[in-house]
Amino acid sequence: MQTTVVTARLAEAAALLVRLMPGRPAFAAHAGVLLTADDDGIELAATDGELTARVRVPGFGHEPGAALVSRRGFAATTAAIDSAEIRLMAEGSRLAVRTPNARFALPLLDRVGYTPPAQPPAVVGTIDGGLLRSAAVPVAGAASQKDALPIFTAVRVRSEGDRLELVATDRFRMAMAAPAWSPAAPAGVDALVPAGFLAEAARQAAGSGDVAIHADGDRFGFSFGGISVFGHVLAQAFPDDQVRRLFLAEPEAEAGLDAGELAGAVERAALYAGARGRVSLQLGGGVIMVRGSDEQAGESEESVKATVRGGLISRTYQARYLLDALRGFTGGPVVLRMQAGIRPTVFARPEGADPRELRYLVVPLRLARDE
Amino acid sequence: MQTTVVTARLAEAAALLVRLMPGRPAFAAHAGVLLTADDDGIELAATDGELTARVRVPGFGHEPGAALVSRRGFAATTAAIDSAEIRLMAEGSRLAVRTPNARFALPLLDRVGYTPPAQPPAVVGTIDGGLLRSAAVPVAGAASQKDALPIFTAVRVRSEGDRLELVATDRFRMAMAAPAWSPAAPAGVDALVPAGFLAEAARQAAGSGDVAIHADGDRFGFSFGGISVFGHVLAQAFPDDQVRRLFLAEPEAEAGLDAGELAGAVERAALYAGARGRVSLQLGGGVIMVRGSDEQAGESEESVKATVRGGLISRTYQARYLLDALRGFTGGPVVLRMQAGIRPTVFARPEGADPRELRYLVVPLRLARDE
DSSP states (O other): EEEEEEEEHHHHHHHHHHHHHSSOOOOOGGEEEEEEETEEEEEEEOOOOSSEEEEEEEEEEEEOEEEEEHHHHHHHHEEEEOOOOOEEEEEEEEEEETTTTTTEEEEEEOOTTOOOOOOOOEEEEEEEEEEEHHHHHHHTTSSSSSSGGGGGGEEEEETTTTTEEEEEOSSSSEEEEEEEBBEEEEEEEEEEEEEEHHHHOOOOOOOOOOOEEESSEEEEEEETTTTEEEEEEEOOOHHHHHHHHOOOOOOOOEEEEEHHHHHHHHHHTTTTSSSTEEEEEEEEETEEEEEEEEETTTEEEEEOOOEEEESOOEEEEEEHHHHHHHEEEEEEEEEEEEOOOOOOOOOOOTTTTTTTTEEEEEEOOOOOOOO | OOOEEHHHHHHHHHHHHHHHHHHOOGEEEEGGEEEEETTTTTEEEEEESEEEEEEEEEEEEEEEEEEEEEEEHHHHHHHHOOOSSSEEETTEEEEEEEETTTTEEEEEOOOOOOOOOOOOOOOEEEEHHHHHHHHHHHHTSSSOOOOOSGGGGEEEEETTTTEEEEEEEEESSEEEOOOOOOOOOOOOEEEEEEHHHHHHHHHHHOSSSSEEEOOOOOOOEEETEEEEEEEOOOOOOHHHHHHHHOOOOOSEEEEEEEEHHHHHHHHHHTTSSSSTTEEEEEEEETEHHHHHHHHTTEEEEEEEEEEESSOEEEEEHHHHHHHHHHTTTTEEEEEEEEEEEOOOEEEEEEEOOTTOOOEEEOOOOOOOOOO
């Protein structure tokens, strides 16, 4: 194996694989990157048996071949080199990364028991990269990062005609989006996708125009601009109908305002919310009144102008859930709909103003008598 | 107490006090900021019995008075407010921070047993702020952050005529600088100053032209642009003469090159240095050869062009000590002088090229036979 590549492009590809793949796998070869050189360049691929990522980098191939080396070591080396081009060469038990005045020799990893990265499943449709990101990232943020039950760590991805529905919940809040996509296969998509993977892949895809969606019964993923990333889906049933009913709000009062302004006020109130992190919102009198209170921290009260419909009504929330909800709407208006008792409050853009159709539910806190 | 102040200036002053003062003192009032309002503005002061910092902020005083509140709470609140001006008002057991549409009420801290911040000691001379920073920060970096022996956590500050000598060591490396200053009192300075305090205060002073140096037998500090910061010195003897002798190098070989280029090569070699973090430098043949090697990580070898005098010679170092040493010379040339055996290697700018007169010693590693 021998190939000459532009350092910056190789470093970018190597860093992408490090970001996309989980941190410290138990099996050493799963921490590797498989480099496969041909006449036109090199492919970097990584897999841990669950998730697979592939990135192609153009180059000038002198001698085809393959090498499996540490992903982190390769990424750190290519990122640190300041020569414009580097040459990759297999040299005995090493992959040498060479510049005119330096040689970095990475040990080849043991490939016994290693199954090379798979090919992606078939393309089932396409979606705009920017739209995918703006829908998938806030929805994935509503999933739990460490719940014992897998469905609370995943995003439900299901196609309904020309809409791609994304839903996630950790029980305390729930998010749903339904961006447009272009189906290319009648089967569509019906999958439960790990939330962290979906969010990171969508972030990477954001700069690409058309992103291809790949799926079969067991796997789900994307490809865009020489990159493909896909993994196994979770084999669990998701309560689609129950979830959909939760989004049918019967508001007692609603308020429309700039999402960023409300988020700023909630952040300031959170400074006064103490360890419990509770912030209350009161609708009425043409404002949302945002309050925090804690024995140690003190008290805060701030009014933010809003278009309010319905009676005077107040709810208390975990500040960080409010901020997560509002983050999905920053840079534009948001409408809050408060419901009876502790039924969830719905956050959405004004009707018809959101190509993502993002809606976010936050469950208010049940307060003890003396609070 | 009632005062109107420009939010940004108040937030900056509050943040400065949080940075300058230690984190979590045992006594609650020591985590406070004492706000003292008069006709022309407000003074923010903090002390923990050891260290004292004072910052003056101009404002429009309506009613003089004082309030002691949480330093972190006050800094976080003023930083988060986006109104241009705020009003501070004493309201019963609270200090209210008010904007046109918000009120943030910080509880007053208990002042029982609290000794208000002291006044600084007398001025003994002045130094240029930029020069102070460029000398004090690299020297303070050679002190230990957690050694059991206080002298290894401090910077020796001693005036010698029109030079202010700064020295620090943690046993494994040592740094010395001797920038020019303008003495204003015959006693001069003779102090052992906590390194963390010196570095942070020098960073803050960097933007000011003339920085006044304050000292008496027990305390040392600076004042600049409405800010004063000073603290108790360590009551320990420093082995001045022994230290000075260490800097009298008898080089076996020396090399001159760009400090940043060598630092880059050392950083890359450190990727191949494994957990022990050892990197070797070999002088000879018009280059410095930089090498790292580790069973897991692999091997690296990089040559950096240099002006070398003396025979082929090689030494091994802790990579992070090399990088600390080189950081003090980034943006210009550095000369390395290697001495016999494990006598320290000296890093300095070429003769006469450094108004700070910074010199840095790093002790090479004693290697076992098989290395």
